[in-house]
Amino acid sequence: xxxxxxxxxxxxxxxxxxxxxxxxxxxxxxxxxxxxxxxxxxxxxxxxxxxxxxxxxxxxxxxxxxxxxxxxxxxxxxxxxxxxxxxxxxxxxxxxxxxxxxxxxxxxxxxxxxxxxxxxxxxxxxxxxxxxxxxxxxxxxxxxxxxxxxxxxxxxxxxxxxxxxxxxxxxxxxxxxxxxxxxxxxxxxxxxxxxxxxxxxxxxxxxxxxxxxxxxxxxxxxxxxxxxxxxxxxxxxxxxxxxxxxxxxxxxxxxxxxxxxxxxxxxxxxxxxx
Numbered sequence: 001x002x003x004x005x006x007x008x009x010x011x012x013x014x015x016x017x018x019x020x021x022x023x024x025x026x027x028x029x030x031x032x033x034x035x036x037x038x039x040x041x042x043x044x045x046x047x048x049x050x051x052x053x054x055x056x057x058x059x060x061x062x063x064x065x066x067x068x069x070x071x072x073x074x075x076x077x078x079x080x081x082x083x084x085x086x087x088x089x090x091x092x093x094x095x096x097x098x099x100x101x102x103x104x105x106x107x108x109x110x111x112x113x114x115x116x117x118x119x120x121x122x123x124x125x126x127x128x129x130x131x132x133x134x135x136x137x138x139x140x141x142x143x144x145x146x147x148x149x150x151x152x153x154x155x156x157x158x159x160x161x162x163x164x165x166x167x168x169x170x171x172x173x174x175x176x177x178x179x180x181x182x183x184x185x186x187x188x189x190x191x192x193x194x195x196x197x198x199x200x201x202x203x204x205x206x207x208x209x210x211x212x213x214x215x216x217x218x219x220x221x222x223x224x225x226x227x228x229x230x231x232x233x234x235x236x237x238x239x240x241x242x243x244x245x246x247x248x249x250x251x252x253x254x255x256x257x258x259x260x261x262x263x264x265x266x267x268x269x270x271x272x273x274x
Contacts, residue, residue, distance in 0.1 A: 024249075031055065031242035038239045054243035063218045064244055067226035071205060072251070074136055074222060078143035079200045083193060086148050090155035091181060105153075112149040120213050127214050134216050142210055147200040154199070158192030159185070194259045201255060205248075223248045 026045075030038055031054050033047040058064050093105060123142060124133070132138030162185055170180050186193070208224035215221050227248060230241040 027242045027245055030238055031246050033239060035239055054239040055247070058240050058243045058247065062226075062229075062240075062244075063221070064223075064226045064247070066219060067221050067223050068247065070136060070220060071223040074139050074143065074211075075201055075204045075251075078140045078147065078204050079197055081140065081144045082147040082151055082200050083197060085144070086151035086155055086196065087186065087189075087193065089148075090152045091159050091185065093152065094156045094159035108149045108152055112153075116146070116207070116209050120209060123210070124213055133214060134220050136220060139211060139214050139222075142214065143204045143207070146210075147203055150203075151196045151200060154196050155189070155192050158189055162188050198255060198259055202252065205252060 029045065029047060032050040032052065033044070034049060034051050034053070037044055037047055089108075093101065127133040127138045127142075130138075132141065166188075167180055167185065170184050175184070206224065207222075208228070211222035212225055212228075215225075227241065227244055230237055230244060
């Protein structure tokens with residue numbers, strides 16, 4: 001690559017980073033501006049006297065802490081349950097051949113093609129009839145069913161990259177099927193599991209439609225509704241909305257910082273067609 005082309009690529013990359021990070025930086029700066037500077041005209045980029053008043057209001061004078069807690073519970077339980085179900089199905093599809101395997105794989109893929117908004121009414125009716133409406137358990141079940149097909153496809157591609165020779169050597173040494181899977185295959189598949197966990201977490205944490213449809217009381221609402229609640233008919237409190245947005249980003253950023261290396265490895269492995 002020539003020096004000029006290399007400089008152009010670096011410039012394009014920096015421009016893309018600025019374009020992507022610009023709204024986040026503006027939101028962060030808005031969240032620490034005093035109320036008078038948030039609506040000042042012309043707009044001021046940097047606050048003259050930074051303040052955490054918006055964060056204090058969001059956390060102490062609204063239901064946002066309840067929404068935050070509910071989202072943490074629903075996300076953690078649904079992601080863990082989705083992975084527990086998907087790893088077994090993905091390993092079976094990656095390692096065993098049986099009649100109807102292609103049809104089953106297509107059926108699993110087809111379930112993930114249905115947009116969430118198309119099944120909101122059936123989900124609502126089913127949750128009411130089963131007594132799971134307005135409960136965290138009901139949302140956990142729906143999000144688990146939503147994430148399993150995608151995780152099965154992702155993890156299947158990753159399990160196919162695990163050398164069969166390693167499993168055969170373990171079997172020769174007397175390792176049973178359960179010990180083989182849990183003690184040998186799963187540790188090797190850790191990057192894929194973490195990548196799947198991140199993708200499932202993002203799907204649950206950022207979803208608005210299902211959480212809004214299946215919960216009616218403030219004690220069961222999730223973070224996306226908490227952000228929407230700062231938008232009213234009389235206006236938008238931009239300072240509080242940006243503060244709540246920054247708080248909602250903290251778990252996602254924390255998870256990405258911890259798992260970024262395994263996320264890339266897992267996505268590359270899962271993208272390989274078996």
